Amino acid sequence: MSLLDVVGVHKRFRSGTGVVRAVNGVSFAIPEGEVLGIIGESGSGKSTVARIAVGLMPPDEGTVVFDGRDLSTMSGRERRTLRTSIGIVFQEPFASLDPRRTALESVLEPLEVQRPGRAAACGRTSAAREALSRVGLGPDLQERYPGRLSGGEQQRVGIARAIVTRPRLVLLDEPTSALDRSIRGDILDLLGSIQREEGLTYCLISHDVETINHLSDRVLVMYRGEVVESGPTDDVLDSPRHPYTQALLSARLPLDPRAELPVLPLPAERPAGGSRCPFFERCHRAAAECTAGPIPVVECAPGHRVACAGLDLPR
Amino acid sequence: MTSVTHRPTGRSSSLARARRRARIQLWGSVAVIATLVLYPYLFGWTLEPFSTDAARVLEPPSAQHWFGTDRVGADLLSRTLWAGRTDLPLTLAATLLALVIGAPFGAWFGYSARLGERMMRLIDAFQALPLLILILALVALSGGKAYMIVVAIVLYAAPSFVRVVRSEVLAVSTARYVEAARAYGVSTPRILIRHVLPNVTEIILAQAALIAASAFLAISSLSFLGVGVAPPTPTWGGMIADSVSALISGIWWPTLFPGLAVFVNVVCFNLIANAIRSTGRSGELS
Numbered sequence: 001m002s003l004l005d006v007v008g009v010h011k012r013f014r015s016g017t018g019v020v021r022a023v024n025g026v027s028f029a030i031p032e033g034e035v036l037g038i039i040g041e042s043g044s045g046k047s048t049v050a051r052i053a054v055g056l057m058p059p060d061e062g063t064v065v066f067d068g069r070d071l072s073t074m075s076g077r078e079r080r081t082l083r084t085s086i087g088i089v090f091q092e093p094f095a096s097l098d099p100r101r102t103a104l105e106s107v108l109e110p111l112e113v114q115r116p117g118r119a120a121a122c123g124r125t126s127a128a129r130e131a132l133s134r135v136g137l138g139p140d141l142q143e144r145y146p147g148r149l150s151g152g153e154q155q156r157v158g159i160a161r162a163i164v165t166r167p168r169l170v171l172l173d174e175p176t177s178a179l180d181r182s183i184r185g186d187i188l189d190l191l192g193s194i195q196r197e198e199g200l201t202y203c204l205i206s207h208d209v210e211t212i213n214h215l216s217d218r219v220l221v222m223y224r225g226e227v228v229e230s231g232p233t234d235d236v237l238d239s240p241r242h243p244y245t246q247a248l249l250s251a252r253l254p255l256d257p258r259a260e261l262p263v264l265p266l267p268a269e270r271p272a273g274g275s276r277c278p279f280f281e282r283c284h285r286a287a288a289e290c291t292a293g294p295i296p297v298v299e300c301a302p303g304h305r306v307a308c309a310g311l312d313l314p315r
Numbered sequence: 316m317t318s319v320t321h322r323p324t325g326r327s328s329s330l331a332r333a334r335r336r337a338r339i340q341l342w343g344s345v346a347v348i349a350t351l352v353l354y355p356y357l358f359g360w361t362l363e364p365f366s367t368d369a370a371r372v373l374e375p376p377s378a379q380h381w382f383g384t385d386r387v388g389a390d391l392l393s394r395t396l397w398a399g400r401t402d403l404p405l406t407l408a409a410t411l412l413a414l415v416i417g418a419p420f421g422a423w424f425g426y427s428a429r430l431g432e433r434m435m436r437l438i439d440a441f442q443a444l445p446l447l448i449l450i451l452a453l454v455a456l457s458g459g460k461a462y463m464i465v466v467a468i469v470l471y472a473a474p475s476f477v478r479v480v481r482s483e484v485l486a487v488s489t490a491r492y493v494e495a496a497r498a499y500g501v502s503t504p505r506i507l508i509r510h511v512l513p514n515v516t517e518i519i520l521a522q523a524a525l526i527a528a529s530a531f532l533a534i535s536s537l538s539f540l541g542v543g544v545a546p547p548t549p550t551w552g553g554m555i556a557d558s559v560s561a562l563i564s565g566i567w568w569p570t571l572f573p574g575l576a577v578f579v580n581v582v583c584f585n586l587i588a589n590a591i592r593s594t595g596r597s598g599e600l601s
Contacts, residue, residue, distance in 0.1 A: 079500075090495055099492075099514070
């Protein structure tokens with residue numbers, strides 16, 4: 001059984017000019033001990049899906065089941081336990097740490113929710129110190145305020161705070177996008193080794209193909225609030241089938257600077273034309289089939305699903 | 316990870332120097348204002364603000380009268396120092412009262428964003444009125460009682476506090492670290508006490524010092540215009556108004572010294588605001 005089951009989730013936001021359908025019928029499951037990567041461009045709804053999945057935001061439709069319990073029917077007390085069984089690493093390490101609390105105090109905070117009371121104070125402190133050491137922050141850095149830590153060190157504090165309660169699931173919301181390239185690798189390696197050692201389950205949100213490739217077992221490609229392709233990371237990244245995934249991957253720069261860029265043309269947006277495919281307006285392969293009815297989800301390899309009506313059509 | 320960790324001494328010493336400078340600014344300015352308030356109370360016996368001498372009218376500064384004498388022959392040093400016991404306590408009382416009244420409303424409007432948005436438009440409209448003139452009318456009509464000045468200045472300053480506290484609470488309560496605390500299940504009262512309050516107090520105190528400066532100027536303007544504290548009780552504004560016509564005949568001392576007192580106080584309030592702002596935020600002074 002999966003640790004997390006997200007079934008048919010929808011979320012709409014009211015904006016100034018109308019209603020934005022941020023998430024439009026997304027379903028996925030994360031088995032215990034696996035890393036699921038969700039990739040997509042800004043505004044694709046990946047962060048909203050993640051926030052719904054960890055119960056920070058209720059869905060308009062659909063259900064989220066964590067560890068066999070439906071989030072919408074949880075009691076207040078169960079919710080509180082849920083908050084400490086899911087760790088979250090935020091996108092902006094500096095902004096997500098209170099500037100007036102030391103690294104140690106920030107890491108202690110979730111523990112105080114999990115194990116309240118004065119009697120447990122000693123155990124909490126040693127657990128927090130242990131988590132900070134685990135992410136590579138020694139005793140002298142533990143007493144520092146966030147303003148006196150580097151970006152990478154701040155994110156290590158964020159990671160320590162996420163794992164200190166020994167959560168079942170950790171949500172990584174763009175964990176490296178605010179960091180210098182030179183530190184990204186270190187942080188990703190750290191996240192990977194923690195996951196392997198503790199047998200943790202990750203839900204990783206990113207717009208960066210390399211980050212996803214580095215950590216995830218399976219990947220979900222989102223576009224305009226819908227899942228367009230999903231499957232084992234190697235499958236999806238090596239042989240993408242959906243035109244959007246292909247365009248996304250072709251935007252990567254090759255390692256060899258002399259290599260020719262395989263540019264995939266993204267046509268200028270064409271009128272919606274009544275298709276139910278979210279990518280129809282920008283697809284280079286759009287055809288009559290795309291406007292014919294519901295978009296079929298095709299399983300083209302074991303576990304590799306693509307939502308595209310034009311799959312069998314010649315390019 | 317950068318040079319910071321390799322040379323901690325260089326950075327922390329410049330940080331310490333900046334902090335020391337801010338501390339000197341803060342406590343120096345507080346000392347000046349406290350001296351001006353307390354001197355007439357503690358050493359009032361050294362001053363003769365009310366004794367006049369018709370034989371020694373408008374004398375320039377001398378060894379006997381350091382600041383000279385005014386047009387009824389009263390010692391200007393005594394009067395300048397004595398004025399501190401009316402002008403400054405009025406300023407402090409009015410600012411404090413405005414803070415106590417304005418801050419809870421500000422916090423409220425900061426939390427309930429929708430209501431806050433509407434109430435702020437009301438306050439905008441109120442602040443668009445020519446307040447000093449309204450206050451002038453209010454104080455004049457009431458016959459110049461001291462408490463009316465406080466009421467008027469509170470009306471003048473409280474909206475500023477509502478605005479400042481609201482914007483700070485709004486900023487902090489939508490900050491990522493508050494969101495993070497909520498995500499980890501920290502209760503609302505605890506978030507307020509632990510994250511919101513400590514992160515807003517300093518800025519609000521700094522703003523309070525600035526508002527005190529403008530309240531002080533407003534009080535001085537009122538007494539310059541002759542509304543407010545009745546003569547012969549000396550006020551800085553009143554003393555300037557009293558001798559401003561003499562300035563034309565080259566008699567500078569009766570206006571210079573109270574003017575300097577006003578100037579020094581405004582500078583001190585501003586320095587306090589500046590120092591509070593720069594000592595705060597443990598991490599951000601870098």
